Amino acid sequence: MSTQFFGEPWPSGICDEGTQVDTPVGEHCELCGEPVQAFEQGTFLTVMEGDSGTLTARLAPVHRECSLRNVLGGIGHLQNHAVWCGLKHDPDAGYSYRESALK
Incomplete structure (x- = not known):
């Protein structure tokens, strides 16, 4: 299939x-x-x-877009990993999963 x-x-x-x-x-x-x-x-x-x-x-x-976000990580992870993932523990930078995927 x-x-x-x-x-x-x-x-x-x-x-x-x-x-x-x-x-x-x-x-x-x-x-x-x-x-x-x-x-x-x-x-x-x-x-x-x-x-x-x-x-x-x-x-x-x-x-x-969600499939791609699942592989690459959220927009926060891509834009500023140290802040969004290291300090804030929010790889989507405050956005929902879908909003992050569409950025």
Whole structure:
């Protein structure tokens, strides 16, 4: 099964080799918790749910920007690591996860 993505394709191997699916409007991004909107882009993470011994897998939508923020770190981490991560312990520089991802 190829990687699935939603929204308009962007320059990426995910879109070049993946399968475009309907945008999961209203479902919540697994990383930021905000609902996906019709105009947004993203992919899916495999998420395990349930109790020990009864785990099931499901595909959870993730905004494109939130996925990148998950890998690179928050905007505070990128702009001034010593202050935002070292002193304030806030890699998103006071922004929500989603706001930080969009910066």
